[in-house]
Amino acid sequence: MRGNMLVSTVGLLGDAARTAWWTTADALRIRPAMTVAMWTSNLLVMAMPSLQVWMIRWVTGPTGLAGSPSDMRIGAVILLLTLGAVVIAVSYEVTSRIRELLVIPLGAEYRTRLTRAMADITPAQTLDRDLNDRIRAARDAIPYNIADHASNATVVVGAVFSMVMLAASLWTTNPIAAVLLGAAIIPELVAQAANARLGSDLWPLQGRYSRRAAYLEQVQDYPPASTELAATRGSFGVPEQAHDSYMAMSGLWRRISLQALRGAGLSALAFAVLAGGAFALIIVHDHAALATVAAAVVGVITALSVTRSTGDAFGELMSSTPMVIAYRRLMDTLTANPTIPETHGPVGVRVEHVTYRYPIADDDDKADTDEVGGTTDDASDATTQSDPSDAAARPALDDVSLSIDPGSIVAFVGENGSGKTTLAKIIAGILEPDAGTVSLPRPGDSTVTTPLARLGATSMTFQDFTRLEVTVREFIDPDGRKTDRQLWDGLSRAHADAIIAGQPNGLDAQLGAQWGGIGLSGGQWQRLALARTFLSDQPLWILDEPTAAVDATAEAAIYHDLTVNRPDGTTVIVISHRPHVLVHMDRIIVISHGRIAETGTYDQLIANHGMFSRLDHDSLE
Numbered sequence: 001m002r003g004n005m006l007v008s009t010v011g012l013l014g015d016a017a018r019t020a021w022w023t024t025a026d027a028l029r030i031r032p033a034m035t036v037a038m039w040t041s042n043l044l045v046m047a048m049p050s051l052q053v054w055m056i057r058w059v060t061g062p063t064g065l066a067g068s069p070s071d072m073r074i075g076a077v078i079l080l081l082t083l084g085a086v087v088i089a090v091s092y093e094v095t096s097r098i099r100e101l102l103v104i105p106l107g108a109e110y111r112t113r114l115t116r117a118m119a120d121i122t123p124a125q126t127l128d129r130d131l132n133d134r135i136r137a138a139r140d141a142i143p144y145n146i147a148d149h150a151s152n153a154t155v156v157v158g159a160v161f162s163m164v165m166l167a168a169s170l171w172t173t174n175p176i177a178a179v180l181l182g183a184a185i186i187p188e189l190v191a192q193a194a195n196a197r198l199g200s201d202l203w204p205l206q207g208r209y210s211r212r213a214a215y216l217e218q219v220q221d222y223p224p225a226s227t228e229l230a231a232t233r234g235s236f237g238v239p240e241q242a243h244d245s246y247m248a249m250s251g252l253w254r255r256i257s258l259q260a261l262r263g264a265g266l267s268a269l270a271f272a273v274l275a276g277g278a279f280a281l282i283i284v285h286d287h288a289a290l291a292t293v294a295a296a297v298v299g300v301i302t303a304l305s306v307t308r309s310t311g312d313a314f315g316e317l318m319s320s321t322p323m324v325i326a327y328r329r330l331m332d333t334l335t336a337n338p339t340i341p342e343t344h345g346p347v348g349v350r351v352e353h354v355t356y357r358y359p360i361a362d363d364d365d366k367a368d369t370d371e372v373g374g375t376t377d378d379a380s381d382a383t384t385q386s387d388p389s390d391a392a393a394r395p396a397l398d399d400v401s402l403s404i405d406p407g408s409i410v411a412f413v414g415e416n417g418s419g420k421t422t423l424a425k426i427i428a429g430i431l432e433p434d435a436g437t438v439s440l441p442r443p444g445d446s447t448v449t450t451p452l453a454r455l456g457a458t459s460m461t462f463q464d465f466t467r468l469e470v471t472v473r474e475f476i477d478p479d480g481r482k483t484d485r486q487l488w489d490g491l492s493r494a495h496a497d498a499i500i501a502g503q504p505n506g507l508d509a510q511l512g513a514q515w516g517g518i519g520l521s522g523g524q525w526q527r528l529a530l531a532r533t534f535l536s537d538q539p540l541w542i543l544d545e546p547t548a549a550v551d552a553t554a555e556a557a558i559y560h561d562l563t564v565n566r567p568d569g570t571t572v573i574v575i576s577h578r579p580h581v582l583v584h585m586d587r588i589i590v591i592s593h594g595r596i597a598e599t600g601t602y603d604q605l606i607a608n609h610g611m612f613s614r615l616d617h618d619s620l621e
């Protein structure tokens, strides 16, 4: 058990050294002058204790101040002590400013790298809860831990340097006392290492609670959620849930603080024993000159003052080490993603015996909450202990097979929860089926099979489309390939040109009233999302309820454009709850409980008097 702890502590120290090296190399690349300045100022401060000891002994000479102290020598000692204090005070201030000048741009660089790498994340990865946790944890850790790692390393290396130099300065007086004084800082480092280990164990939990709290605060801060909350009687339990998160976080910090308090007491005791032992040796055993004892005392007091930040820096270095490693692994994962390939020319769709079941939430949260102790409440118990519902246990898609011809337009229809969106996402390569295969056959050419290649062939407009508040140009042309004329054409086909036409900045108008930009209605947002698909070069368009929020006149015109005016060879799948707009579809596929219930043209299905004709009838009532 003890052996295991030693191995893990040595391993942690090795990791700390490696990560300190990585981040220092980064710092040297990104801000070379500041990094060198940081090291220089730190080493200067840390050299002060031993310099003072040497200088006092040099000024007082071998006899010390005892006997016949001249005013000159006393004055020189006082001057040295004053100079030392001034150098330390000034260097502290300078060092902390240099640290800011280094840490802030490093944080910006690490954030930029992560944001750039995130641009290549795959849809499957966006649905991976573990990966999402890793991304959020990295984002949380960058400003306070990862960006600070190199400067913490400087402080820790400086402290070790300081204590070695202090020991060396007292070596000639008494080597054992010198070693004891040099070692006096070790208990503080051990205590901080233990704090760091606890901190890094609790970090994932802390991250989870703080993200939940941040989400709940954001719900109150940002429209439209904040407006919906304000307009509704009741608070949706937001303050209570936020309170639970705050209390859980405070419980974690309490554990860390109590352990830190115990560690501080023990390390102070150990320091007193080591330093006291050293002084006893110097005074009692060596009968050293008063000046030597005074030099040792000054050295130790100065060392205590210059290394007072070392405990914190060492603790932060140790607790940040797993975060730096996690950040690098995350970057490796994200930057290994291949770019989405492009597919040109018509594609069909072939789905064979596809079954898909959404993963059921596990019991992680409950286990985590229990670990904190006393933070579970009835509500969270109810959530985590409830049995999976029937809906969750049932596959969303059950042995589905279908085929769509290149260049045709097809509709998926069915009741809520029947599996339409899931099937569309599987075809688009966003989800991978548990069983069965999906491919996009290309006439006379190779078939597109892999999820990434399917993704590259598809432009999808989601049912819960995102209101991404960027500029109009960025929203409808995400990879910036189109000319202004093409963009206006796409906007016009989606009946969105009038929204933008009056804007002073035109295509570069900012979207989102909260940024001083255009405030759009739900239908207007949806038209812009459609414009993006109309502008895309992909041969397969999947439109999940593309006109749900669009008025009837524009809806009819958009469907006419889709059926008659889409680019040659473009295959379209439309998901809709409005059967009457599907009159001109080449085929309608009716889905029920994850299976295909019936297929045919509008007229054939109405004539069948099956599920579609019932849906059509109900929608007109």
Ligand SMILES: Nc1ncnc2c1ncn2[C@@H]1O[C@H](COP(=O)(O)OP(=O)(O)OP(=O)(O)O)[C@@H](O)[C@H]1O
Residues within 6 Å of the ligand: 358, 359, 391, 396, 414, 415, 416, 417, 418, 419, 420, 421, 422, 423, 463
């Ligand atoms: N992210 C998810 N996690 C777990 N289950 C899900 C998820 N999304 C959908 N489901 C379940 O899968 C089933 C099919 O959902 P899907 O969204 O494909 O239905 P839909 O036909 O598109 O419904 P709607 O018409 O309401 O949009 C439903 O039972 C739903 O509860």
